[in-house]
Amino acid sequence: MQSIEINTTQNVRINYEVAQLGDRILAFIIDFLIILAAFILTSILAAIFSSVGGDMLFFLVAMPIFIFYNLASEIILNGRTIGKRSMSLKVVKTNGKEPKNSDYFLRWVFRMIDIYLSLGSIAIIFIATSKNGQRLGDLISDTTLIRIKPGGHITYNDILRNQEKAQIEVTYQWAKNLSDKEILLIQEVLRRNKKYNNQSHEEILDELVGKVKQKLHLDFQLDVGDKKEFLRTTVRDYIALTR
Template sequence: MQKIEINTTQNVSIEFEAALLRDRVLAFGVDFLIMGGASLIISIIITIAFTSTAEYLYYFFIVPIIFFYSLAFETLNHGQSPGKRVMDLKVVKLNGAEPRSSDYVMRWAFRMVDIYLSFGVLAAIFIGSSNKNQRLGDMAAETTVIKIKPTRTLRLNDIININSIDNYQPVYPEVKKLSESNMLLVKSVIERYKAFPNQAHREAVHTLAVKVKEKIKVDQDTNGDLDFLQTLIKDYVVLTR
């Protein structure tokens, strides 16, 4: 699966899973069904209730639904249309900032070229070939689409392996008070610090170490924050296996 690194304005790099072309197509399909269903229901109501002026009302009600559907939902729902929400996708800015209304308008303006006039072929080519899975609208708006939830849920046993643990003596038996999700967070913070050893991640390691010590009631020791967290992971695996 392709990962996307987004550098925030605070110079912190955050890694996201890029939305696959398949997921984006399925999200579009869900949106198309919703849009088509709503248009059909409204057209039936108009035909029955306003026979004489039905033709004008079609343009007044149905055309805006088809034309502004994606723009309205993404702007009002923080980068998610109903289809994207179903598929756990979201539009984000590459600089880590919240997309502005003008960004959504830019993406929407290119839909005619990316999707409708080329029957989606142009969008598929650009998404499949670009480094950040962007169609033309994304490139113009400096956005991309990510998966909010990872495709595969990791377990602690999947991300850490201790080869010789039979003779290992846990240093912090209190670690059993923590849950597996807590330890996954610890592991994630350590990995982010090692990949990007900047001040922001250094502070994150320190803050996490302090919070964990408070939670499991461990006195301040001579070990550094990073060593403390790494030892916790080893202890957790030994004591819960």
């Protein structure tokens, strides 16, 4: 499964699953059916009101939907169309920044080459062969399409679903002195340590434990096996004390 590591504006590295080709095709089909439905509905209305400018209605409504649907949707829905939303896909910048309207515009301009003029063959070739699953429009705008479910990006809702506050017995009262960003960072490091169980991620975990202890002025030693539990308990107690 292809993935991309994005460094966010908070300098937190998060691993996302790159959208698979099949998911992208399904999202395209859903969006196409929506556009087709708009065409059919507008055609019916144009036929009904043909004597009072039905043709004008078709060109003023149906054509803009066909031409600008993807561009307008990605701008309004923050990198998603209805099809992408249904498949849990989203457009992101590979450098971790939020895409700008100009990025969506570039993707839209090259959509004509990627999909329509080549019947999708150029898009398929680039997605299948590029490092981050990028079609030509993505490469030009430095974007890619990621899958945001189930779980690349961690939120407090994800944490709280697994933790009933009433059942938590607080161990570390000082956990409340941490910030939201620090707790999310701890959660992300734990997730990556579990997924990539190697020496590099163990060293990152050790460094994080040291920084938490330093910030909170803690002076006690932890065995290797206790460090993960220390961080998990810190997250759990923070939620109990601040939510």
